[in-house]
Amino acid sequence: MTTAIRRWSIDRLVPVLAGTMVLLSLALMLAFSPWWLLLTAFVAANLLLYGFAGWCPVTLLLQRLGVPRTGCPATERNQ
16 A cells, blocks of 8 residues: 655645734734734735635745645545
């Protein structure tokens, strides 16, 4: 029995990066200014765009960096 090594994919990285940015903006808001909540709103808008359209600016960047769209190829999913 072989196990496929799970690679970081765009589908996994987008929510991880979004959550990191939300926590960062909340910390910056508490430390400096409530205006940092605009970063949270921007992240939320990008998550909505990603949910409805399937892409956001981060996905374009990750694709150019060579990150795969899904964690494993279609041939490995059925094994």
